[in-house]
Amino acid sequence: MRDDNVGDKMNIKELTNKYIMNTYGRFDLALVKGDGVTLFDENGKSYIDFASGIAVNNLGYNNKVINSAIMEQLGKLIHVSNYFYTEPQGLLAEKLCRNSFADKVFFCNSGTESVEGAIKLARIFAKKFSKKGHKIITMQNSFHGRTFGALSATGQQKYHNGFEPLLEGFTYVKFNDITDIENLVKSQEYCAVIVEPIQGEGGVNIAGKDYIKRLRELTFKNDILLIFDEVQVGLGRTGKLFAYMNFDVEPDIMTLAKPLAGGLPIGAVLAKDEVAGAFEPGNHASTFGGGPLVLAAANAFFDEIMKDGFLDDVLQKGDYISLKLNDLKAEFPKLIKDIRTIGLISAIEFYDLKARDIAIKLIENGFLTTAVQDKVLRLTPPLIIAKNEIDLIINAVSLVLKNIT
Ligand SMILES: Cc1ncc(COP(=O)(O)O)c(C=O)c1O
Numbered sequence: 001m002r003d004d005n006v007g008d009k010m011n012i013k014e015l016t017n018k019y020i021m022n023t024y025g026r027f028d029l030a031l032v033k034g035d036g037v038t039l040f041d042e043n044g045k046s047y048i049d050f051a052s053g054i055a056v057n058n059l060g061y062n063n064k065v066i067n068s069a070i071m072e073q074l075g076k077l078i079h080v081s082n083y084f085y086t087e088p089q090g091l092l093a094e095k096l097c098r099n100s101f102a103d104k105v106f107f108c109n110s111g112t113e114s115v116e117g118a119i120k121l122a123r124i125f126a127k128k129f130s131k132k133g134h135k136i137i138t139m140q141n142s143f144h145g146r147t148f149g150a151l152s153a154t155g156q157q158k159y160h161n162g163f164e165p166l167l168e169g170f171t172y173v174k175f176n177d178i179t180d181i182e183n184l185v186k187s188q189e190y191c192a193v194i195v196e197p198i199q200g201e202g203g204v205n206i207a208g209k210d211y212i213k214r215l216r217e218l219t220f221k222n223d224i225l226l227i228f229d230e231v232q233v234g235l236g237r238t239g240k241l242f243a244y245m246n247f248d249v250e251p252d253i254m255t256l257a258k259p260l261a262g263g264l265p266i267g268a269v270l271a272k273d274e275v276a277g278a279f280e281p282g283n284h285a286s287t288f289g290g291g292p293l294v295l296a297a298a299n300a301f302f303d304e305i306m307k308d309g310f311l312d313d314v315l316q317k318g319d320y321i322s323l324k325l326n327d328l329k330a331e332f333p334k335l336i337k338d339i340r341t342i343g344l345i346s347a348i349e350f351y352d353l354k355a356r357d358i359a360i361k362l363i364e365n366g367f368l369t370t371a372v373q374d375k376v377l378r379l380t381p382p383l384i385i386a387k388n389e390i391d392l393i394i395n396a397v398s399l400v401l402k403n404i405t
Pocket residue numbers: 054110111112113115143144145146196200201229230231232257258
């Protein structure tokens with residue numbers, strides 16, 4: 001046994017820096033507690049959260065409904081294998097299907113896994129039914145995850161660097177531009193198109209309605225599956241239950257994850273029967289996916305966001321933040337290049353300022369945000385955020401920008 005420095009108690013940051021692999025560009029902040037939309041650091045300082053993890057804590061922290069669902073299930077059953085039936089899994093699958101285009105669900109543990117599942121489903125569907133090739137069209141500037149399939153589907157070189165060769169068979173095309181796709185879909189090589197209707201990590205880039213509609217027409221006509229990655233923007237984030245509902249089209253496959261279990265790890269692949277039917281026992285599986293504890297939390301989360309008025313409230317607050325952010329842009333026309341917002345996901349794009357520097361200044365002022373691209377600051381508050389808390393961050397950003405100029 002190694003006993004270097006035993007007894008020399010290290011603080012949270014020292015422990016992490018010494019023993020955790022260095023894969024995260026962490027802020028200099030250790031969080032210990034959360035309540036509602038507020039997080040607390042080790043010194044008791046409070047922060048209003050405009051990040052929600054990374055768009056995960058949609059009902060905030062210490063949510064009584066989520067907590068009691070977990071506590072109740074904890075006393076019953078945490079885990080059994082997927083060789084057996086459990087109630088929370090069936091119940092959530094029914095809710096997801098009744099409220100979406102889908103007929104069937106596969107549960108896994110994260111966003112990247114849900115994308116892996118979608119890729120595998122698209123490939124086996126092609127092999128068995130559409131008789132298309134294995135290739136998939138994906139978007140430049142997209143983000144789908146860190147495992148090799150999802151990483152290969154991700155259209156950003158910075159995530160690929162050092163890990164090539166990637167999985168073969170992905171063609172990257174311009175997001176929100178149908179030109180290249182018009183030609184590619186004619187080839188028998190392609191079985192699917194994967195797209196985030198709103199690119200989250202790419203900088204909150206919102207696809208046009210006409211583009212998404214045309215994409216649906218083209219994929220339908222050419223017997224190619226349309227996969228929507230709604231890991232970040234599904235489940236109420238845009239003010240609609242699912243992001244695709246903003247575009248008046250339905251995908252063939254949809255991936256979900258982040259907020260679905262109120263902060264516990266989960267992923268889901270949803271599909272129509274005709275597509276899901278390509279999977280048969282043994283094709284795909286997960287040890288932990290759909291486990292009863294996580295699914296109990298997920299049922300509670302889903303019931304909360306389905307309550308009367310919840311999503312309307314998100315829409316209203318989305319309109320409000322949009323108005324306020326555009327006022328901010330008018331106040332700082334030389335610093336802010338663009339505001340992009342839909343529901344409660346927003347981006348402030350700067351001309352020259354580094355988003356991470358602004359995020360650090362906001363932490364000093366008691367607000368958490370995320371820097372998604374070099375010059376794009378993203379706001380994804382818990383969906384329970386109040387208008388006066390939106391006012392507070394707008395004032396804080398204004399103050400930070402004033403101090404810069
Ligand atoms: C659209 C999208 N897909 C997939 C992922 C990967 O999810 P996870 O980090 O849970 O694997 C993310 C994560 O940010 C995402 O935004």
